[in-house]
Amino acid sequence: MIASNLIVFWLNGTRIISTNRRVYADRQRVSVEGHGDSYNLQVRAVQQWDDGEYTCQLPGPHTISQTSRLLVSSMNLLHVVC
Numbered sequence: 555m556i557a558s559n560l561i562v563f564w565l566n567g568t569r570i571i572s573t574n575r576r577v578y579a580d581r582q583r584v585s586v587e588g589h590g591d592s593y594n595l596q597v598r599a600v601q602q603w604d605d606g607e608y609t610c611q612l613p614g615p616h617t618i619s620q621t622s623r624l625l626v627s628s629m630n631l632l633h634v635v636c
Contacts, residue, residue, distance in 0.1 A: 563612075564586060571584060572586045582598075583598045604624060604626055609622075
């Protein structure tokens with residue numbers, strides 16, 4: 555389970571999309587939901603420019619990160635789980 559005092563970042567490449575549930579990207583299309591030990595990134599109405607690497611990162615002395623690659627071939631819903 556993710557401790558409540560930890561910060562969870564979602565990044566698209568090197569650009570920070572969110573910190574915990576606070577979203578800095580297009581809020582009409584992007585949201586982050588926390589459920590227990592996961593923070594789920596959701597992108598609606600996926601566009602070609604959404605293509606790329608998405609990383610969920612827990613920074614600290616021993617940074618933990620998980621990266622997924624999104625290849626956009628159609629305009630559907632993207633749901634990436636961390």
